Amino acid sequence: MFGRREGDHAGTNPAGRNPAGxxxxxxxxxxxxxxxxxxxxxxxxxxxVSLSLPTGSFTAxxxxxxxxxxxxxxxxxxxxRPTGGRVFVDGAELAGENxxxxxxxxRQRIGFVFQQFNLMPTLTVMQNVTLPLKLAxxxxxxxxxxxxxxxxxxxxxxxxxxxxxxxxxxxxxxxARALVTEPKVLFGDEPTxxxxxxxxxxxxxxxxxxxxxxxRTVVMVTHDPVAASCAGAVLFLADGRLxxxxxxxxxxxxxxxxxxxxxxxxxxxxxxxx
Amino acid sequence: xxxxxxxxxxxxxxxxxxxxxxxxLGATILMAFASLxxxxxxxxxxxxxxxTTMALVVGGWGLVLVVFAVTSTLTLSVRQRxxxxxxxxxxxxxxxQLGRMIVGETGGLAVVAALLAVPAALLAGRGLLGMLxxxxxxxxxxxYAFGPVALTMGxxxxxxxxxxxxxxxxxxxxxxxVTESLMAAAVEPGGLSRKRIVGAVLFLALALNxxxxxxxxxxxxxxxxxxxSGQADIFAAIGLALLAPLIIRLATGVLAGPxxxxxxxxxxxxxxxxxxxxxxxxxxxxxxxLFTGTGxxxxxxxxxxxxxxxxxxxxxxxEQKDIETLNFVVIGMIVVxxxxxxxxxxxxxxxxxxxxxxxxxxxxxxxxxxxxxxALESAVLAATGVVCGAVAALFTVLPFSIxxxxxxxxxxxxxxxxxxxxxxxxxxxxxxxxxxxxxxRTPAVAAVGV
Numbered sequence: 156m157f158g159r160r161e162g163d164h165a166g167t168n169p170a171g172r173n174p175a176g177x178x179x180x181x182x183x184x185x186x187x188x189x190x191x192x193x194x195x196x197x198x199x200x201x202x203x204v205s206l207s208l209p210t211g212s213f214t215a216x217x218x219x220x221x222x223x224x225x226x227x228x229x230x231x232x233x234x235x236r237p238t239g240g241r242v243f244v245d246g247a248e249l250a251g252e253n254x255x256x257x258x259x260x261x262r263q264r265i266g267f268v269f270q271q272f273n274l275m276p277t278l279t280v281m282q283n284v285t286l287p288l289k290l291a292x293x294x295x296x297x298x299x300x301x302x303x304x305x306x307x308x309x310x311x312x313x314x315x316x317x318x319x320x321x322x323x324x325x326x327x328x329x330x331a332r333a334l335v336t337e338p339k340v341l342f343g344d345e346p347t348x349x350x351x352x353x354x355x356x357x358x359x360x361x362x363x364x365x366x367x368x369x370x371r372t373v374v375m376v377t378h379d380p381v382a383a384s385c386a387g388a389v390l391f392l393a394d395g396r397l398x399x400x401x402x403x404x405x406x407x408x409x410x411x412x413x414x415x416x417x418x419x420x421x422x423x424x425x426x427x428x429x
Numbered sequence: 430x431x432x433x434x435x436x437x438x439x440x441x442x443x444x445x446x447x448x449x450x451x452x453x454l455g456a457t458i459l460m461a462f463a464s465l466x467x468x469x470x471x472x473x474x475x476x477x478x479x480x481t482t483m484a485l486v487v488g489g490w491g492l493v494l495v496v497f498a499v500t501s502t503l504t505l506s507v508r509q510r511x512x513x514x515x516x517x518x519x520x521x522x523x524x525x526q527l528g529r530m531i532v533g534e535t536g537g538l539a540v541v542a543a544l545l546a547v548p549a550a551l552l553a554g555r556g557l558l559g560m561l562x563x564x565x566x567x568x569x570x571x572x573y574a575f576g577p578v579a580l581t582m583g584x585x586x587x588x589x590x591x592x593x594x595x596x597x598x599x600x601x602x603x604x605x606x607v608t609e610s611l612m613a614a615a616v617e618p619g620g621l622s623r624k625r626i627v628g629a630v631l632f633l634a635l636a637l638n639x640x641x642x643x644x645x646x647x648x649x650x651x652x653x654x655x656x657x658s659g660q661a662d663i664f665a666a667i668g669l670a671l672l673a674p675l676i677i678r679l680a681t682g683v684l685a686g687p688x689x690x691x692x693x694x695x696x697x698x699x700x701x702x703x704x705x706x707x708x709x710x711x712x713x714x715x716x717x718x719l720f721t722g723t724g725x726x727x728x729x730x731x732x733x734x735x736x737x738x739x740x741x742x743x744x745x746x747x748e749q750k751d752i753e754t755l756n757f758v759v760i761g762m763i764v765v766x767x768x769x770x771x772x773x774x775x776x777x778x779x780x781x782x783x784x785x786x787x788x789x790x791x792x793x794x795x796x797x798x799x800x801x802x803x804a805l806e807s808a809v810l811a812a813t814g815v816v817c818g819a820v821a822a823l824f825t826v827l828p829f830s831i832x833x834x835x836x837x838x839x840x841x842x843x844x845x846x847x848x849x850x851x852x853x854x855x856x857x858x859x860x861x862x863x864x865x866x867x868x869x870r871t872p873a874v875a876a877v878g879v
Binding site: 229234235254255258259261262267269271273274275276277278282283286287289290291292332336 | 693694697701702704705706785787788789790791792793794795796797798872873874877
């Protein structure tokens with residue numbers, strides 16, 4: 156129900172990794188860098204990050220505060236412009252001469268879920284979900300929107316305003332809104348960060364389902380090892396650089412790795428002779 | 430708390446700019462006209478009565494306007510700082526302490542504004558007397574004086590009205606409880622309170638009464654009919670402004686269909702915003718109604734008067750000239766103050782929507798689509814305000830025309846109305862779009878961040 160081609164992938168891919176002969180690359184970053192400030196205040200938020208994520212994968216990005224994980228997400232999702240390097244979504248280069256062009260690129264290929272939900276406060280649940288379709292100049296397909304909302308368990312809340320819903324329910328509306336345009340890649344920036352344990356688990360289950368049952372590609376920034384363990388792979392980021400990855404992670408392994416991340420970075424630096 | 434007031438003033442110059450401007454202009458006008466009383470000292474006859482009447486009439490109106498404009502600008506700057514006030518409450522500030530802080534800020538601002546207004550008032554007063562000399566309303570040998578009356582009245586009234594406005598604002602702001610004010614008021618209730626309805630009925634009845642009296646009892650009374658009809662438009666405009674939430678709902682109901690059909694998704698978002706944020710929209714509509722209503726009403730009033738005087742082949746007496754000057758000064762003041770209010774309200778309201786604009790863009794709206802929504806909302810508000818203002822002006826224009834010339838419709842033509850309406854529309858559109866454009870320049874992700 157999340158997309159039209161769901162049958163192709165359903166149930167074939169429990170680890171969330173690309174099956175052999177899969178449909179290819181959903182997201183590629185070529186030595187992407189982002190520098191904030193100038194002169195003595197220069198901060199390398201991203202320092203030449205390259206990665207490639209196959210279609211139908213579920214990837215978590217982890218790192219200590221200030222490691223650049225939100226910057227990575229924003230550059231990959233076309234919300235911020237990298238200082239150097241290139242970003243490809245579904246084979247198309249993310250480049251726009253202005254904000255309007257970037258917006259059109261995003262709404263064709265990318266969906267977002269944020270920690271703070273970011274639903275429009277004046278619109279009902281139904282209006283929020285159909286908004287991206289209308290903004291893109293498409294017909295607001297109410298049946299499709301209703302189907303997606305039923306899928307996330309909110310079929311009976313269509314006429315409610317966001318302020319009348321719990322945090323978990325608002326986040327499920329946000330997921331429905333992100334999926335209704337059938338985006339190639341769904342980005343989550345701490346999507347469970349503002350939720351209680353139970354709501355967080357529901358939200359993660361929905362993201363997993365989007366990947367496993369409907370073949371979406373999900374990239375999620377998180378600081379929660381339990382949330383990260385729901386992904387097929389975890390990428391670790393420190394000081395703007397990718398410093399490791401963990402395939403088929405468990406929460407314990409992720410937590411263990413995070414604990415020693417700082418030491419690991421120190422060691423890598425020492426061997427690199429910097 | 431006083432130290433907090435001062436540091437808050439230093440750090441937030443922008444937020445206080447509009448209040449400051451209202452106080453400064455108010456003090457300048459008050460002092461300039463009050464100096465006519467100093468000038469009148471030692472004169473006698475018509476010159477004395479001309480100078481005294483002018484000072485008192487304009488002074489009275491000035492007082493009302495300063496309180497009104499300062500209250501409205503202060504309320505906005507305080508509401509803008511809702512989170513800061515809530516924070517202060519949560520660390521233990523009592524409502525009384527917050528009240529003292531707000532009054533302290535305003536008092537400090539008023540002192541500076543009034544002192545800076547002294548030289549400006551000196552120049553303005555001198556120019557005013559020059560105008561009265563030139564028109565022969567005051568003989569040339571009466572020299573200009575700026576003395577104790579101007580200073581005490583100007584400084585006193587500015588300070589008293591600003592403090593009064595601050596007390597009203599503080600009372601409103603501090604009545605809210607901590608949790609309430611920490612919560613983002615996502616959807617505000619825009620209902621008509623009983624107070625608003627009673628006030629509206631009262632003001633409209635007053636306006637209607639003045640209109641009927643003008644059209645019947647003042648028929649053939651000549652210039653004196655101005656005394657009863659001159660204020661009808663102001664009262665009617667205030668009455669309609671009090672009904673602003675209801676008017677917005679009606680206008681949205683009428684315009685929803687065409688907006689959706691012609692405006693696409695921007696039209697649809699504009700309709701929802703008008704429906705769900707009635708209170709905010711009403712605060713923008715109020716100055717548009719006041720601006721158009723008083724502007725159109727008073728200008729036609731003088732136009733009809735001039736036309737009938739020249740039709741009768743009469744020259745104006747000194748008193749009639751005084752009235753003309755007063756009309757233009759008072760209307761000028763009202764127009765300037767409502768324009769400040771309009772711009773201030775729009776800038777604050779639009780800047781306040783930064784997060785909402787960011788959310789809209791994250792949902793896939795281009796900056797152009799966001800601006801399109803704002804443009805449509807402003808168009809609805811400007812059109813509604815201009816229509817209401819025109820209705821308010823009729824309370825003055827029709828009765829006075831009947832009283833003065835026997836026919837309800839003045840000969841002047843639609844020129845004045847078109848000019849005032851165009852000014853209102855341009856002011857609304859340029860301010861709203863200019864502010865929105867600046868607001869949209871922030872990257873969407875930064876705009877939604879707390």
